[in-house]
Amino acid sequence: MRPREFDHDDVLRIAFEQFWRKGVRGTSLSDIARDAGVQRGSLYNAFGSKEALFLQAYERYAGDYLVALQKALGAGSLRKRLIAFFDLTITNFRSGTPPRGCPTTRGLMELGAAEGEGLDEDARQAFANLISRITALVQDALSAGAKRGEFSGNPAAAALHIITVTRGLAVIERAFGDEPQLRKIAAHTVDLVLDKRGR
Amino acid sequence: MRPREFDHDDVLRIAFEQFWRKGVRGTSLSDIARDAGVQRGSLYNAFGSKEALFLQAYERYAGDYLVALQKALGAGSLRKRLIAFFDLTITNFRSGTPPRGCPTTRGLMELGAAEGEGLDEDARQAFANLISRITALVQDALSAGAKRGEFSGNPAAAALHIITVTRGLAVIERAFGDEPQLRKIAAHTVDLVLDKRGR
DNA sequence: CACGTTCTTGACGTCGTGTCAAATACTCTT
DNA sequence: AAGAGTATTTGACACGACGTCAAGAACGTG
Numbered sequence: 221m222r223p224r225e226f227d228h229d230d231v232l233r234i235a236f237e238q239f240w241r242k243g244v245r246g247t248s249l250s251d252i253a254r255d256a257g258v259q260r261g262s263l264y265n266a267f268g269s270k271e272a273l274f275l276q277a278y279e280r281y282a283g284d285y286l287v288a289l290q291k292a293l294g295a296g297s298l299r300k301r302l303i304a305f306f307d308l309t310i311t312n313f314r315s316g317t318p319p320r321g322c323p324t325t326r327g328l329m330e331l332g333a334a335e336g337e338g339l340d341e342d343a344r345q346a347f348a349n350l351i352s353r354i355t356a357l358v359q360d361a362l363s364a365g366a367k368r369g370e371f372s373g374n375p376a377a378a379a380l381h382i383i384t385v386t387r388g389l390a391v392i393e394r395a396f397g398d399e400p401q402l403r404k405i406a407a408h409t410v411d412l413v414l415d416k417r418g419r
Numbered sequence: 420m421r422p423r424e425f426d427h428d429d430v431l432r433i434a435f436e437q438f439w440r441k442g443v444r445g446t447s448l449s450d451i452a453r454d455a456g457v458q459r460g461s462l463y464n465a466f467g468s469k470e471a472l473f474l475q476a477y478e479r480y481a482g483d484y485l486v487a488l489q490k491a492l493g494a495g496s497l498r499k500r501l502i503a504f505f506d507l508t509i510t511n512f513r514s515g516t517p518p519r520g521c522p523t524t525r526g527l528m529e530l531g532a533a534e535g536e537g538l539d540e541d542a543r544q545a546f547a548n549l550i551s552r553i554t555a556l557v558q559d560a561l562s563a564g565a566k567r568g569e570f571s572g573n574p575a576a577a578a579l580h581i582i583t584v585t586r587g588l589a590v591i592e593r594a595f596g597d598e599p600q601l602r603k604i605a606a607h608t609v610d611l612v613l614d615k616r617g618r
Numbered sequence: 619c620a621c622g623t624t625c626t627t628g629a630c631g632t633c634g635t636g637t638c639a640a641a642t643a644c645t646c647t648t
Numbered sequence: 649a650a651g652a653g654t655a656t657t658t659g660a661c662a663c664g665a666c667g668t669c670a671a672g673a674a675c676g677t678g
Contacts, residue, residue, distance in 0.1 A: 221623055221676060223624085224624090224626095245529070248664080250664085250666095258626095259627060261628080262626060264666090264667065265624090270667090328590060329590070329593060330528055344594065348594040348595055351591075351594050380600070380603075380604055380607075381604060384591055385583055385584060386587065387586070387590035388583035388585065388586035391528070391583075391586035392583055392586060394527050394528065394543075405580060405583050408580050409580060409583075412580070412611045420644065420654055420655045420656080421642070421643045421654070423655090423657095447633080447635085448636095449634075458657060459635095460636095460637090460638095460658060461656070463635090463636065
């Protein structure tokens with residue numbers, strides 16, 4: 221066998237960076253190939269298609285992101301955990317300076333939908349998977365908080381609600397680009413869930 | 420002047436139908452031209468570009484949608500109004516049978532992002548405009564409800580929260596396609612906002 | 619050291635967007 | 649009523665992107 225002339229993971233990282241910044245549609249395989257110093261054909265050989273490449277790059281990212289979220293949800297009072305969770309959700313929207321959308325939400329709405337109606341099952345599952353796992357993390361935090369008397373309510377329902385707000389924030393961010401407002405919404409949500417209404 | 424051989428509004432409707440079903444990316448101007456019985460070049464002459472055509476088609480839809488929302492938010496108890504609002508938000512995701520995503524959320528995440536980072540100012544504003552106006556409608560309903568003692572809290576913050584949940588639902592719908600779950604989240608949100616916690 | 623397997627490379631086909639100039643059809647003026 | 653003007657239509661063209669394929673290249677293995 222002839223050995224590969226590039227590092228699989230490096231290409232995934234480079235590709236994801238581009239996909240994140242310019243969108244899947246706005247990124248051509250030529251762009252990625254140039255950036256990675258790889259021939260375009262080699263990418264097809266190694267990954268199959270543009271969408272498959274994106275999906276692999278996305279799953280790489282999803283792993284890292286989950287770890288960060290888990291850490292954020294693991295220390296302090298329940299309120300602190302939730303605030304940290306929202307914080308990470310909001311700030312991770314941008315990696316350096318310029319705001320870029322949430323990859324999951326972006327990808328979900330941008331991908332597939334080529335022919336019939338929805339997006340391909342593979343892609344859908346990749347995104348749904350991450351969302352499910354994040355929901356589980358939040359639910360665990362809430363359940364633990366319930367035992368400590370920091371929260372009264374249905375952990376499953378509340379977790380789902382929080383995750384929904386999270387996804388909504390990604391959309392609002394793209395529509396208005398107003399980060400302070402996002403934080404206000406997040407704080408308000410935490411108040412609602414923790415039963416401290418008003419402000 | 421030579422008169423146009425097609426009806427401007429008809430084309431807008433046909434185009435939006437396609438954009439909604441197959442996504443902006445998944446719809447080619449050839450598709451629309453064929454469906455509308457118009458030459459592709461004529462579309463460019465009349466609308467300028469694919470994105471411009473989508474934006475005009477979208478604004479046409481936005482007007483109709485706003486009217487429907489306003490009606491839903493205008494009758495019954497505050498709780499009934501909010502439920503009706505969420506209902507319309509959820510069911511309007513599909514027009515006939517097959518579930519198609521929320522056009523606003525789809526468009527926001529799919530459009531632009533070609534070069535630098537975000538989407539063009541024109542497009543962003545079109546979406547942000549609809550979201551703002553919907554938020555205003557909800558806020559009005561909440562303010563009225565506050566006077567009637569159906570709601571205590573900050574109408575602006577609550578409206579923003581509700582709209583965020585709404586946008587989140589569009590994402591969740593696309594990830595899981597599970598409509599009953601959407602309704603549960605909606606009901607839970609109404610409970611939270613109206614201060615009837617638990618279930 | 620040859621063999622085979624995999625990767626690489628460049629050319630090709632197809633499709634989509636957007637532009638342009640020539641032809642066309644209508645209206646308005648005289 | 650006829651011609652001039654103007655906007656629309658039409659088809660051809662250029663360009664870029666995705667994906668495929670066959671031929672060449674590089675490495676491990678017997």
